[in-house]
Amino acid sequence: MKKIKLIDIAHGRSGDKGDAANIGIIAYDDEGYEIIKKYLTAERVKEYFEGICHGKVDRYEIPNIRALNFVLHNTLGGGGTVSLMHDAQGKTLASALLRMEIGI
Numbered sequence: 670m671k672k673i674k675l676i677d678i679a680h681g682r683s684g685d686k687g688d689a690a691n692i693g694i695i696a697y698d699d700e701g702y703e704i705i706k707k708y709l710t711a712e713r714v715k716e717y718f719e720g721i722c723h724g725k726v727d728r729y730e731i732p733n734i735r736a737l738n739f740v741l742h743n744t745l746g747g748g749g750t751v752s753l754m755h756d757a758q759g760k761t762l763a764s765a766l767l768r769m770e771i772g773i
Contacts, residue, residue: 670772679705681763690722690744692763695736702735708771714739717769718762739766 675681675694678701683692694709696702711728718726724743731738741762 672770672772673704674767675705675709675769675771676767679767681767683761683763683766685745686740688743688745689724690741690762692739692741692766693731693736694739694763694766695734697735699735702732704771704773705737706730708773709737709769711739713769713771714741714766717766718744 678698679694679696681692681694683690685691692714694705696705709728711726714728715722715726718741722741722744724741726742727740729738729740730736
């Protein structure tokens with residue numbers, strides 16, 4: 670089994686909608702998209718953000734741009750205007766997720 674970091678095959682963006690964080694992971698090419706589709710599950714993302722994500726994680730596939738979109742519910746301490754968290758808008762979560770190692 671070979672281990673790679675997501676940042677080697679994809680880039681990402683993140684943000685918020687209220688108390689939910691939104692993370693988009695976009696593969697650089699078709700091969701990378703097949704890898705993230707297979708190995709980057711909602712369960713893995715939930716596990717990776719254990720202690721931060723207190724709700725469910727939804728995953729949406731966007732094949733025309735080789736992307737996966739994750740919505741992490743109950744993650745931002747109430748959202749930008751009420752949260753005491755350092756990153757109450759989830760802006761750094763894509764960078765954090767891109768450092769995840771996956772075995773392929």
